[in-house]
Amino acid sequence: MTQVALEKRGDGVSTGKSAATLPDVPAVKKKRSILVYLSIVWLVVIIGAAVLAGLLPIAPYDVPIGSPRQPPSFESLDTFLGTDTLGRSMLSRIIYGAQVSLVIGAVAGLTGFVIGSFFGLISGYFGKKLDSVITLITDAMLAFPPLILLLALASILTPSVPTMLLGLGLMAVPSFIRLSRANTLSWSSREFVRAAKNMGAGNGRILFREIMPNVIAPLASYLPIVMAALIVAEGSLSFLGLGIPPPQPSWGGMINDGKDALSTSPHLVMVPSLVIFLTVFGLNQVGDHLRTKYDRTLHD
16 A cells, blocks of 8 residues: 655655555464463473372382272372272382373484384385385285284283384384485475586485475374373283283273273273373374474475
8 A cells, every 4th residue: 555655855855755654464363272271291200200100109009009900089199090900009100101102202203213214214215116115014014013013012922111112113114214205306396406406416305405304393293192102002011911011010001900990990001091091192292293393384
C-alpha cells in the first residue's frame, strides 16, 4: 500500500513524497502442547531415578520389607507403591526395573540407528545393485514377525541383557534403513549436491558432508519413537518369562509376577503397567515434537 507523505522544505513549501509502507504482521506463535512438557518432566524423573537408584533412600529390590501384597500406603517411602507377592518394595523394583528397560531400549535403539542409517545412506545414494540387495534384505527382515524372532533368540541363547539387545537391535535396523534411504533419495537430487558433483567432490565427501547432516535430523527425531516400541517389546518378552531372569526386576516381569493376583491385588499389575504407559507415551510425544521441529522436509 502506497501513501502520500507531505514534507516541508526549508522554504516552507510542502511537497508530496510517496513512501511505501509494509503492513505490520505479527509473528506467528507456535502452540506448545502441555503434554510435551509433562512428558519431558516424567522422562527426566524416571531416568534420574534409574541413574541415582543406588543413592536413593529405598530398600534393595530383592529384600522383603513387609507382608506380601500390601496395598500402597504412605507409611514409608518403600511402601508408597505397596509390596509384591514376596513382600518386596514395588517402588524399589520399579526404579531398578527402569534401569533394565531404559538401557535396553536406548542401546538397542542407538544400535539400530547407527547401523540402519549407514546402510540406508549408501543404499539411497549409490542405488543400482547395492540398493536392490539392501532393500531385499530389509524387506525380508520386516516380513519376519518380530515376536517370533525374539522368541527364537531367547530359546536358542540364554535369556540375558546381551541377548535382548541383539534381538531388539535387529528389530530396529530395518526401520532406520528405510527411513534413511528415503531421505537420502530426496536430498540426493537437491541443487547443492549436483553442484558439489560438478565441482569434483568425491562420493565420500558428498555422502557424509553434504547429505548426512540433512538426513540425520529426521532420523534422530524418530529414535525416541523406536525406543518406545523396544521398551514395549522388552516388556512383552519379560511377561512371557523370556526376558531378564529373576531376581533382577523388569517392568514386564513385574506384570507377569502379579497377573495371578489381579483380582485381589490389582496394584501388582497396574503400577508397572502405568509406568510403561507413561514412559512410552512420553517418548512418543517427545519424538513427535522433535520431528515437527527438526525435520526440514516438513517445512520445505
